[in-house]
Amino acid sequence: MLLVDDDPTVAEVASSYLRATGFVVEEASDGFAALEAAERIAPDLIVLDRMLPGIDGLEVFRRLRERTSTPVILLTALGSEDDRIAGLEAGADDYLSKPFSTRELVLRVQSVLRRSIGEFTPESVLEYGEFRLDPSAHVATRGGVELTLTAREFDLFEFLLKHPNQVFSREELLRTVWGWTYGDLSTVTVHVRRLREKIERDPRSPVLLTTVWGVGYRFTMDGAADAVV
Amino acid sequence: MLLVDDDPTVAEVASSYLRATGFVVEEASDGFAALEAAERIAPDLIVLDRMLPGIDGLEVFRRLRERTSTPVILLTALGSEDDRIAGLEAGADDYLSKPFSTRELVLRVQSVLRRSIGEFTPESVLEYGEFRLDPSAHVATRGGVELTLTAREFDLFEFLLKHPNQVFSREELLRTVWGWTYGDLSTVTVHVRRLREKIERDPRSPVLLTTVWGVGYRFTMDGAADAVV
DNA sequence: CGCAGGTCTTACGGAACGCGAACGATTCAC
DNA sequence: GTGAATCGTTCGCGTTCCGTAAGACCTGCG
Known part of the structure; x- marks a missing residue:
């Protein structure tokens, strides 16, 4: 799984929790690194912040979509319904607004993976x-x-x-x-x-x-x- | 596969995603083109928007059904008008309301195809x-x-x-x-x-x-x- | 021993939630 | 066309849960 967020605090908390859940997490802090990492490791899921330095998150998302069908969960600072619709229309698989609890994130991640891959998620019991x-x-x-x-x-x-x-x-x-x-x-x-x-x-x-x-x-x-x- | 939608954005995003997933996608932007293309390429699946210029999506659907049993996934704009989703349940193989995530679409496509192929395996009980x-x-x-x-x-x-x-x-x-x-x-x-x-x-x-x-x-x-x- | 800051306990009001019933709208069968 | 059936929605009600406040208690330290 690839986690893209420029805020070190968010990245650290989220990734540590996802790892504790059993996921293998790679991190990237900006758009270029994200695209590079996506190419390199071919993750089964990408958690992507909408607000990024350099390339905007949405732009990163579009470029990702051009070459891959990897599921993407979009993170955004303010949780307006409009953003959600925009994100879904752009083709994001799910959407989460900051600040979010780690539980919420893990739930969404599992939900998306369950839908795309099937039953299997690392966290069973x-x-x-x-x-x-x-x-x-x-x-x-x-x-x-x-x-x-x-x-x-x-x-x-x-x-x-x-x-x-x-x-x-x-x-x-x-x-x-x-x-x-x-x-x-x-x-x-x-x-x-x-x-x-x-x-x-x-x-x-x-x-x-x-x-x-x-x-x-x-x-x-x-x-x-x-x-x- | 045939994708019918008059909105260029939706068509572009969806089709590129479906192609990235491995499908061969033909596009049509109105009812006539859809019927013509369906005749010409005999797709194994048709994704059809309900709202179309010229002939309505529903009408296209009916005419398709007259001559072929190709599975159809119907796209509907929820809340825009009196949607007759309930009535369509009998006819369409699946339906999806806009806005939808592209992954959701792919999942439905795969599901429908799986169903149409394995239709005669009685162990679906x-x-x-x-x-x-x-x-x-x-x-x-x-x-x-x-x-x-x-x-x-x-x-x-x-x-x-x-x-x-x-x-x-x-x-x-x-x-x-x-x-x-x-x-x-x-x-x-x-x-x-x-x-x-x-x-x-x-x-x-x-x-x-x-x-x-x-x-x-x-x-x-x-x-x-x-x-x- | 007494003080100060941290922690525990209890209680309470509000908010969120789920449930039940009922109402139009729509569809289908006849 | 009429009536039955289904579906999505709405509203009121009771319950549950959550966050906060306030006081008692405890711990560490001078």
């Missing part, structure tokens, strides 16, 4: 200890017992499971899981609490989803039943 | 648990008992049966089952409700076709007769 999480079915279980998570809780849990033993600040979580660039950090706090309520044996003293004081949160599997994959 | 669904005969049964589904309900059910244990957003269903690029999402809601009315033991508390709050719908077979997978 996520397993970690006694936890099992199936994003496509949106089902989470602990030891076979289903956990009823809300959409946000599911996203948060999914992200943490994909990046275990790693500390994330509230800002980071807000950016990657929520897709916000700013916002009330207590939103994260509360959702972490609610998630704990559902996955921890004793939510009062968390073992899995722990607080790293002054830094953020971390998901770990310390428990005895650590038959990790 | 879909079975899942106690459900049995025969797309070619348009008959659905549950435990041998026939379910009287409408066209839309059948399409929806067919899609869900083909992709069990997977969540689909309303938007996704609208695009894949209805062939719309955008539209009223409550359309999906209502049809899901109607379908539930016919396949669920207790439609009030669905077991098979469940709602995933904030995400979409999912078809699952939890029931006892689960000899699947």
Whole structure:
């Protein structure tokens, strides 16, 4: 997969998450590099920012279309419906407006790939200890017992499971899981609490989803039943 | 393949994309040229715009049907006027509403061709648990008992049966089952409700076709007769 | 021990969402 | 032409979820 975005932050967050999902991601930061890379690696999918230095994203898109039929997801700064229509008319396969959550991006990517290639997508089921999480079915279980998570809780849990033993600040979580660039950090706090309520044996003293004081949160599997994959 | 559209932009983008995919594409920009070309080159598939100068697309379609059984994909401008999509369902092999992504078009083209070639392979019957669904005969049964589904309900059910244990957003269903690029999402809601009315033991508390709050719908077979997978 | 900043808990209002029912419009069968 | 059937839409209602605010609690440090 080829990811084209001139904003290093967006590129880094998005690509790391896509990689964690199982995709092989190549990056490009401008139009020329994008065209060159598309030629070189022949990706099965291209995520393309509309606003690019040098050649405009749409122009890059047109040139791509001249020689290949690779699916393209278009990213744009402002999410107006007009842009969406324009993008679709130009032939983009899908469309996403910034800022977007990583979940949204992965969903679109999978949807497009599912349509173009078939059933296969790298992310099938996520397993970690006694936890099992199936994003496509949106089902989470602990030891076979289903956990009823809300959409946000599911996203948060999914992200943490994909990046275990790693500390994330509230800002980071807000950016990657929520897709916000700013916002009330207590939103994260509360959702972490609610998630704990559902996955921890004793939510009062968390073992899995722990607080790293002054830094953020971390998901770990310390428990005895650590038959990790 | 014959592509008929009076809009040069659409024709150019679509045809170049189809060619990049590997099809041999002939173009026509009005009804007469379309009929003439259809006669001359005997294409294996025709993509036909509904709105055409001179003879209307529908009229072209009827005349085509008089002398040949070439598969036809109809392009319609949604919302522009009273579209008789429902009535065309019987006649056209598929239809797509503008604006559409070119990839969507390619997918439909491939699907139609696959169908027209493998038309006589009787193993297109879909079975899942106690459900049995025969797309070619348009008959659905549950435990041998026939379910009287409408066209839309059948399409929806067919899609869900083909992709069990997977969540689909309303938007996704609208695009894949209805062939719309955008539209009223409550359309999906209502049809899901109607379908539930016919396949669920207790439609009030669905077991098979469940709602995933904030995400979409999912078809699952939890029931006892689960000899699947 | 007391303070300050960070974290947890609870509660609440608004918004989003899904559901049900019903209504025209249209089509098809007779 | 008439009536039944299908389909897409609309509206009101109840529910669920989410984000924020406010206070209590905890941790680290002087």
